Amino acid sequence: KAGVTQTPRYLIKTRGQQVTLSCSPISGHRSVSWYQQTPGQGLQFLFEYFSETQRNKGNFPGRFSGRQFSNSRSEMNVSTLELGDSALYLCASSLVGRRPENGYTFGSGTRLTVV
């Protein structure tokens, strides 16, 4: 079966711009979680969506937002980009209520560079 698909793989943006990243979960997975990965902070939880509703949220400013569509695909948006937003953005999809070994699968990420 197809894995978690994230697009685009690489992105370069200028400070002050906004960006939208996309994540298509594994077929049948209804939960999508987003993480930010940086060398200094490691992997940090951004938010989780299920049935088009945000269920959990990490400690990120309001510039970071997301949404989920009825087909479970998810997008995250970052507005007014800052240099510190440069990171690898990962999404993971899962079956609801299941432990990670039962289907919490990560995509390969979108590498965002802010210049």
Added chain:
Amino acid sequence: GESVGLHLPTLSVQEGDNSIINCAYSNSASDYFIWYKQESGKGPQFIIDIRSNMDKRQGQRVTVLLNKTVKHLSLQIAATQPGDSAVYFCAESRQRTGFQKLVFGTGTRLLVSP
């Protein structure tokens, strides 16, 4: 607070040796722990997990040990191979969040020399 840390940022071993990667966590309410492997250009890949009511769990060439008294987690890789070279993360999960929210450690890079 929410913090999961690692003792060593880089671990270098010879092929065939056993590797031990350590992790400390701070929240005694955590009830589920996972080890992930991340290769260059890829997302984290599940390796093995352990519940808080267990002390040890074994998989294929890997063993996870949990010491709740000192809030310590370790991953043991037997007969380490060059293909094991990657960054390894421990992660903490809490059932009350439905397991969809993971708190990750900063990672340990494992380098395996032939």
